[in-house]
Amino acid sequence: MDTIHEAACLVAGEWVTEGPYTDRIGPYLREPVSRARTAQSADIVAAVDYARRAAKAVARLAPATRAGVVARAAAAVTAHGERLAGLLARELGKPLKDGRGEILRVCDTLSVAAAEARMIGGEVLPVAGWGRGVGNTAITQRAPAGPVLAITPFNAPANLLAHKLAASFAAGNTTIVKPPPQAPAVSTALVELLLDAGMPVEAVQVLHGGGEVGERLCAAPEIAVVSFTGGVTAGRAVARAAGPKRVMLELGGNAATIVCEDADVTEAARVCARTGYSNSGQSCxxxxxxxxxxxRFDQFADALTAEVKALVVGDPADPATDVGSMVDDDAAERVVRETAEAAAAGAAVTTGGSRSGSVMAPTVVLAPPREARVVREEVFGALVVVLPYDTFDGVVEECNRSPYGLQAGLFTHDVRRIVTAWRELEVGGLIVNGSSNFRLDHVPFGGVKDSGIGRESPRWMIEDFTVTKTLMLKGLTIWGDQ
Known part of the structure; x- marks a missing residue:
């Protein structure tokens, strides 16, 4: 058995190793791969008190100082990329090629956050444009909002931690990180790299644990902003626990991709096969x-099935593997069960539908009823549903039936359809001639409806992690006063 990675809590400037631990059993290896020290009630009290006291020290750091730390961390992540990708493979069963891709995105995210830290500013307001403002000057600045709570998910634990922690620090805040119980080691390793890069210990704390730890942290009055990525049910619980404070939620999805009759069907099938099963489909x-x-339905269905059958399924540590394991056996069994329900209702399953432990065979389901769970709910697994449509207006309406609205894909060369879809689809983003599963980390990302509140990406997150402060200079003007 390989080394078990220890994930300590970082509380009030000290790494805490003594106390109760929880083991993470790797879903593919089926043996302990990491051990997280579980945060206790006293740790939570100490952490929020320290965050309150540390906030001023972090806020006093110049933007250039913050930017330098995050930029150095990006370089460190590059140097440690293989180790981090290996941790993702062991803790989560994420294929090495997907893990390497996530670590590349971490480097991008940190680099962008460093650049955005240098751009934080304010503006001179045109107060002299109205009579009562004549003779005065007003200036704004973006000031740190205060302690941030970052709750991260298991499906992209490194990159989403990078988004939240780097943007919060770039904005001048201290942050309490609550990592996912499924990925404590890789989360802690990234925090350690940031500290090694010069992030002051006052700027970050790490508390491991389950939902009860997150709930207590959300409710703490010392926390100014909560940034949560996860499921809808948990997101609602976060909002209730947080109460009247700023809460940013990036929740679930049920992403739709439309393939029009003028599309390159072969290419669309290839892209959907590659992006429908990466990370075993565990992406919002x-x-x-x-x-x-x-x-074009039959042509697409045949092409997609052939592409999916060619995917390499197995050991996530093998660089050739396309599809590793899901987060646990229960998640894989749920996908098996929902596939069987769709088949019983009349759908055709052209490949997959079974599992071996936590490894779900990539599954294609053709033409299930529109009320089937695989159509109506978020699957979050290695399954793609293919459905026929007749009119473009009709398929847009069908896509919008979902309570989710995160991102959609559209394959077409008709600019009128592109504009119509961008206008009419109830989503936060539209990918043209690509599937729903595409993201650039310097572009705003987020949804509408049950998919959440707010946008992720360093520039937009810095806005959420700062407040506008106004300085009014009465009787002192940079404008004419006549």
């Missing part, structure tokens, strides 16, 4: 529903 924008014009 993973390809789930593909609507194909009826005239």
């Amino acid at each position: 924008v993973s390809v789930q529903r593909v609507y194909v014009h009826r005239s």
